[in-house]
Amino acid sequence: xxxxxxxxxxxxxxxxxxxxxxxxxxxxxxxxxxxxxxxxxxxxxxxxxxxxxxxxxxxxxxxxxxxxxxxxxxxxxxxxxxxxxxxxxxxxxxxxxxxxxxxxxxxxxxxxxxxxxxxxxxxxxxxxxxxxxxxxxxxxxxxxxxxxxxxxxxxxxxxxxxxxxxxxxxxxxxxxxxxxxxxxxxxxxxxxxxxxxxxxxxxxxxxxxxxxxxxxxxxxxxxxxxxxxxxxxxxxxxxxxxxxxxxxxxxxxxxxxxxxxxxxxxxxxxxxxxxxxxxxxxxxxxxxxxxxxxxxxxxxxxxxxxxxxxxxxxxxxxxxxxxxxxxxxxxxxxxxxxxxxxxxxxxxx
Numbered sequence: 001x002x003x004x005x006x007x008x009x010x011x012x013x014x015x016x017x018x019x020x021x022x023x024x025x026x027x028x029x030x031x032x033x034x035x036x037x038x039x040x041x042x043x044x045x046x047x048x049x050x051x052x053x054x055x056x057x058x059x060x061x062x063x064x065x066x067x068x069x070x071x072x073x074x075x076x077x078x079x080x081x082x083x084x085x086x087x088x089x090x091x092x093x094x095x096x097x098x099x100x101x102x103x104x105x106x107x108x109x110x111x112x113x114x115x116x117x118x119x120x121x122x123x124x125x126x127x128x129x130x131x132x133x134x135x136x137x138x139x140x141x142x143x144x145x146x147x148x149x150x151x152x153x154x155x156x157x158x159x160x161x162x163x164x165x166x167x168x169x170x171x172x173x174x175x176x177x178x179x180x181x182x183x184x185x186x187x188x189x190x191x192x193x194x195x196x197x198x199x200x201x202x203x204x205x206x207x208x209x210x211x212x213x214x215x216x217x218x219x220x221x222x223x224x225x226x227x228x229x230x231x232x233x234x235x236x237x238x239x240x241x242x243x244x245x246x247x248x249x250x251x252x253x254x255x256x257x258x259x260x261x262x263x264x265x266x267x268x269x270x271x272x273x274x275x276x277x278x279x280x281x282x283x284x285x286x287x288x289x290x291x292x293x294x295x296x297x298x299x300x301x302x303x304x305x306x307x308x309x310x311x312x313x314x315x316x317x318x319x320x321x322x323x324x325x326x327x328x329x330x331x332x333x334x335x336x337x338x339x340x341x342x343x344x345x346x347x348x349x
Contacts, residue, residue, distance in 0.1 A: 002028040003237065004070045006054065006100055007077030008047065009033045011184040012115065012233075014337055015226035016074065017043035019234045032066060032077070054096030055088070063103035072111035072237050075100045081191055083283075083291045086147055093151045094158070101162040105169055111240050113233060114159055116173045118222065118248070119143070120152040122300035134302035136175070136244040143300050146293030170242045176229050177222030177248040177304070180323045184226065185330035187337055194289040203332030209263035215255035217269035219298050222248035225318035225326070235312040246304035249316040249323060261321055261328075272299050 003020055007013050008031030020026045021043060030048040031037075037044040050066045052059050054077050067073055077100070079092045097114075104112045120140045142153030156173065163171040180188070189202065224232075224247055232247045251257050255267035272295065280292040318326075 001026050001071040001237070002030070002069065004030040004032065004067055004073045006032040006073065006075045007115075009035075009037050009044075009337065010076060010078075011179055011181065011187065011226055011337065012229055013076050014043055014183070015181060015230035016076070016233050017047060018227070019230040021046065023234055023238070025238065030066065030070070032063075054099055055092040057095070059096075060099050060103055063099060064107045067104050067107040067109055070104075070107070070109050072113060072240075073100070073104045073109050074113045074115075074233060074237070075104075076115045078115065080148060081289065083147065083289060089147055089151065094154055097155045098158050098162075101159060105162060105166040109169065111170045111172070111237065113172045113174070113236055114155075116156055116175045116244070117148075117152045118175055118177050118246070118301050118304060119146065119149040119297050120156050120175060121302055121304075122149055122153075122297065133305035134246075135305045136246055136308060138302055138304075143293060143297040146297035147291075148293070149297040149301075170240050172236045172242055173244050174229070174232060174236065174309075175244060175246050175304070176224050176232075177320075178253075179224055179226050179229055180327040181226035182326045182330045184337055185327050186333055188327065189331050192288075192290050192294075199332040199334075201332070211265060213255055213259045213262060213264035213267040214270050215258070215267050216272050216275045216295070216298065218272065220252045220254045220303055221298055221301070222252050222304060223320040223323050224249045224316060225323040228314075228316040228318055231317075232309050232312075232314050235309070235314050239312055241312060243308070245309040245312075246306050247309050247314075248304055248306055249318060249320040251320060252303050253320055253324065257321055258324065261325060 003026055005013055005016055008017060017029065020029050030050060032050045032052050034053045036049045036051050052062050075097065077096060079089060101112065120142055121134065121138050122141050122143045140153050140156050142149035144150060159171060159173060228249060229247055236245060259267050276292045276295045279290060279295050282288050283291050
């Protein structure tokens with residue numbers, strides 16, 4: 001199999017490269033990125049690199065040439081910063097995704113696999129904690145005030161249109177929860193905290209024991225390790241499995257489960273409007289780079305069922321708590337993935 005990964009230098013892309021290198025059925029791997037990896041070594045070596053910016057309106061021809069002859073294409077390219085420039089986000093995330101989908105169809109690619117997200121789901125009466133979990137038929141409205149949720153939902157609609165126009169192409173989409181790995185911790189810190197919290201304090205986090213854990217009331221989310229989501233992608237590729245797949249490890253991240261991680265004996269529920277107001281004020285004052293739409297999205301996304309991906313033999317090797325522990329342990333570290341020039345620590349963006 002010749003597999004092409006678009007967005008191959010990011011959090012999921014690097015993990016997927018590792019998984020594909022280990023798969024005997026994969027004969028060739030190509031990576032597409034705006035700049036390519038900024039360093040050599042694993043997992044970047046042994047990959048045929050193409051530098052294409054999918055946000056460029058003229059990139060369609062180059063994409064079609066690169067994708068020609070591929071057995072499958074995995075589209076991971078997505079940007080979440082700068083939050084304040086939605087036109088740039090739309091050029092990359094919406095228009096860029098459409099270009100990739102249309103280029104794959106034009107090149108005759110038999111299998112297109114797309115990174116969606118739990119963020120594509122969402123409605124005001126989202127499944128509350130403890131009730132029946134949401135399967136892949138849950139409404140894909142996204143949180144209207146979240147650029148991430150809104151755009152993930154919009155890209156799914158674009159993908160629906162392309163799939164309907166090209167029934168000869170198998171189309172798959174994965175909807176994971178939060179994706180963490182130790183190596184990506186500096187990147188995740190830069191995206192969501194910026195320079196707000198000093199690295200010295202972040203390095204001390206694993207040693208802290210909180211008597212009380214503040215938590216947004218009613219918010220429960222899910223996480224998965226990057227290596228486990230990479231294995232899910234491989235199983236979908238290997239089986240050429242069509243359709244949507246929720247992907248998350250157990251247990252859901254709740255105040256009770258996270259409280260055990262930080263040694264908290266009890267938790268303090270903070271009303272979501274209070275959390276949102278605090279995030280909105282600090283974002284408006286440019287003290288941190290995370291806009292309040294992220295809070296809105298967390299409040300309306302459901303707890304997902306993962307039966308479909310598990311039917312392919314997928315079983316995560318990391319619990320969500322171990323995955324979160326791995327992330328926290330490296331938040332104060334330097335370095336990170338080979339894409340440092342793609343990101344900013346500035347809260348001004």
